[in-house]
Amino acid sequence: PHTVTFYGTSTENAGCIGPITSKTVFVTDKPRAAIKAFTGCEDIALTLQDSSYTLDGLPITAWWWDLGNGQFSTQQNPGVTYATAGPINIQLVVWNSKGCKSDTLRTTINVFAKPEVDFSIADSCLNNSIQFNGLISTGSGNAAGWYWWLDNAGATSTNQNPTSLYGTPGVKNIKLLAINFNGCASDTLFKPIRIYDKPTVNFGFQDSVCLGSTINFTGTVVSSLDPITNWQWTFDGGNPANTQNSSFTFLTPGNHTVGLTASTTGVAACYGTSVQKNVFIIDKPRAAIKRVIACQAVNTQLLDSSYTTDGLAITAWWWDLGNGQFSTQQNPTLTYNTTGIINIQLVVWNSKGCKSDTLKTAIKVYGTPTADFNWTTPTCNSNVIGFTDISTSDTSLLSWSWSTQSSQFSNLQNPSHSFTAGINTVSLVVTSAAGCTSAPVAHSFVMKTKPGISMNFQDACKFETVNFSATESGTNIGLVSWHWNFGDGSALQQGNPVNHTYTVNNAYTVRLYAMSTEGCSSDSISRTINIYG
Template identity: 25%
Template sequence: MTRLLLVLTGLSWLLFLSYTPATAQLQTPYILNGAATQRTCNCYVLTEDQLTSSGTVWNKNKVSLNNSFDYFFDVNLGCKDQDGADGIGFILQTQGTNLGATGQGVGFQNIRPSLGVIIDTWQNTDDGDPYYDHVSVQINGDISHSSANNLAGPVTALANSDNIEDCNWHIFRIKWDAVTKQLTVSIDDSIRLSIQKDLVADVFSGDPMVYWGFGAATGGFSNKQQFCAALRPELQFDNNQLFCDGSPIVFADDSRSFGTITRWRWDFGDGSTSALADPPPHQYPRPGKYQVKLVIEDNSGCISDTMKQDLTISSYPIPDFSYDSLCTDRAITIKDNTQVDFGTITQWNWDLGNGTTDQSSTPAANYTSTGTYTIQLQVMTAEGCGADTAKTANVYPTPAIAATGENVCIGEPIAFSGTDITPAIPLSGWYWNFGNGQLQTGQHADYIYPEGGDYRTGVHAVSNKGCFSDTVYVPVTVTDINLFAGNDTLIARGQPLQLNAVTTGNNLQFSWTPDIGLTDPYAPAPVAMLTRDQTYHLTVTSPQGCIALDTVNVKVYAGPDFYVPSAFSPNNDGLNDVFRAISPGVSQLDFFCVWNRWGQELFRTQSLSGTWDGTYKGQPMPAGSYVWMISGKDYLGRAFSRQGTVTIVR
């Protein structure tokens, strides 16, 4: 065997991996019972996902409780939470290697004398089980938590979860201190239970030699339940380790194994390897990303899975930063422009030169006095690689301004003017924003607003060093009376006409001219009584002195009556294209209809403004005569009608 091992050290790692497992299968130190099967060199299935099944795996060789031990195992309780059962147990007993129990007994029930560390995944209320997956320490095959044989627990199997049936492998550690008589149970590096008891005297009647092993069972519900004699390759680094270009990397072995680790195989990801437990410091040839691998073998000949860990060897960063003009009393964001080829910047330490520091990537600097300041930046990568730089920055004064404007009537320009309050600071430009999306430059600006309303015009100035003043706002009002005297209209002679001016604004003055037939020429809505055609001119004046003008034309007919033409020419030339009735004094139209000579109705409307375009269902009617009839009520409510013929001329 020694010669073969010497040869193996010179062979490829593949040969090392392929040699030992077959030997380990033949040298298994365990006896399997029931449903238990060997899955790999160091791993065993206690129960498949089948109902009413049990399996035990016992080490052939007894151990002495007069000696301390620290056992590491990997356990997997299956993937089914709500309907998974029943659990597994680590068991110490003196009776032999063909024992076990099904269902809620978890392979432990009725074995006497015994000690079991039970991970229970099913709530059996008759045993006092809590609802969560739990771990307990019990003796003499008694699974009841209300019994004196329940030495510790139950507590949740996992420190931060009620469920351990999560498809994952968990580290199950059993530590016995023979001197202090202390038994400690940990799962995933979290201590779950600890008891102090003389197991030899109090449990095994003075016999220190015991068998150890695992049992598991299912009943009306099931899970695939497994354990492995732990063989976990792991590495660790010193807390002060730097992963920087040119720094030697110290790899320390932190592997967990049930047995004694006999061989190590390191692959550092750059073509270099080592077979030592703690290899000498390794220096990578260049910065970059590497994948470190570690495989271990124990004294039973079992070889672990390959541990893979990504490792970044950081290059040293090249710190740099930039900023806009530094101006007094202005918060300026400084932008980090640091570059690093490999690695991640995680720390920034700024000294802004004004007595303040900052640890953000983009600090905000604020300087109250002009002058020259030294800004310093120190950066650090997550891998511990640092560098620093410094720049001298000038802080310039910030200008101050004032501004004026005026209220105007619609259509008039507003004269805006800016005033430099700090003439000792040279300015390079003025910038106006008129509050409606329109902009202008210059210290003075004239602007005509296209619509009335209240506006908040802003202006700021910029110094020749790039420092911006505060924005000064000038509120202005543009008055727009928005006058509409009314539509031109027609009435019957003697018919009252209600005029109604529509405006915008308050406290307006109205003047209708001439005042012929008006009840009040200074009211916004006077009544007119006319015997002939009349044009009214309306003048409206605002309190600000703004004036608006509009006119309304009134056509006076004898009536009430319907005036209907005798012919029209619907040829789309813009002249007499439609047939309509003029209806002075008519307040309601009952109908206006047109028929052809066969009595077919071609057109009907109840609108006083309704017109016929000489078509029927979209088709032009031929030239000729058509009969019409119209009926309605006058403004006094009296009904009357007219009828006649109209000729289409084409």
């Protein structure tokens, strides 16, 4: 309240003052516009709460709001939704019941951004622990709370990064909401994920193949609710291949392991259980031949000594004999008619039909030695003959075999041997260092024999004619001449029989030798003849 005093004065005489009058005047105070402290979130219906007041207890009866977003309100506590975050400049004017108007309240309120959420997953396959990674948009603050609906038999979580294991494949509808530390809640994110099936696969192949053969492997799908995008083969733990059907050549014999798995996503963790199977590779047989000594124009047998490392029988052979001939016998026999190096080949097969590598080797065909010899000329005074080997060969000679009609008598190169009288035949067979044996060569010769003789005569008187005769004794060679010495100084005389006359009585030594048809002289024999007077 205020006191107002007034009086009047004359316009003509300023000293003329009328009676003084006093009255009380009440001036109503302005109301005070005010709002409660406020924060809010974008896109959320908010209520601005008036906290205006008066000092004189008069009620506030009218309001005018500039809501800062182009909207206005005359409600005491208007509702408003701000579509954008940030500072909002608002104004408020109020009136009391006397119609008194407040000053305009100008203030700024802060509207916080609501968070935007998303998530990623580190896996998407059946029966794997799926890691969900909650994401919140930059600028919307960290999340004070997370709320997940995982579409897995009612499973929920309030962790930022929960995990869940899905036992069935298919689409899973995930819901996510987050509230930041300003209390602003995100929109609920509805996001489907697909849980992919882990396929069950199998494969087929031809087992027990030969080393070096390419094996074809055929992959098949046993079960999968999703299309297979990736195949993964392993051969002995390595050598990967990524097609449904594959092929591989193993380089060693024996058991080998082949694995196959498949995925509907290509992610390593999404591969199904690997199917493992053993593949048996049959070793190649080994072609081999025994050492061969081949001699020209002599039957030669090539001896197979091929073998297997796994006990399988060798059942087939193919020979290139090197002379334009071929054979499928195990141990073929043939004759090489020329000497020198012969290139032969051998291929063998085992009972499973596995073929060896081609054995290429060379054999040498040696010439057959030619046996021959010389011998010493038979003499009348010896029954021993010396032999000299003159055999020829393209290699050195290793052995000699000397024999008569009855038996072998020496294996020396140049032997000597005693023979009986008459015609003797000696043969020689030689063997070269290469093992080639000659054909026998035979030579005949006549062994000379010293003839045996005896003589016959009688004692006589001087001047008496004495008859002398002789015969071959102990031999049967034939004598061609007889030579007499009568011992009395007379001339030698030839013949048989012969006559001789002694003129002086005495005892005389008669001597005789003979020559055989072989030209051999007998020993000289002697005998005393008595001549009487």
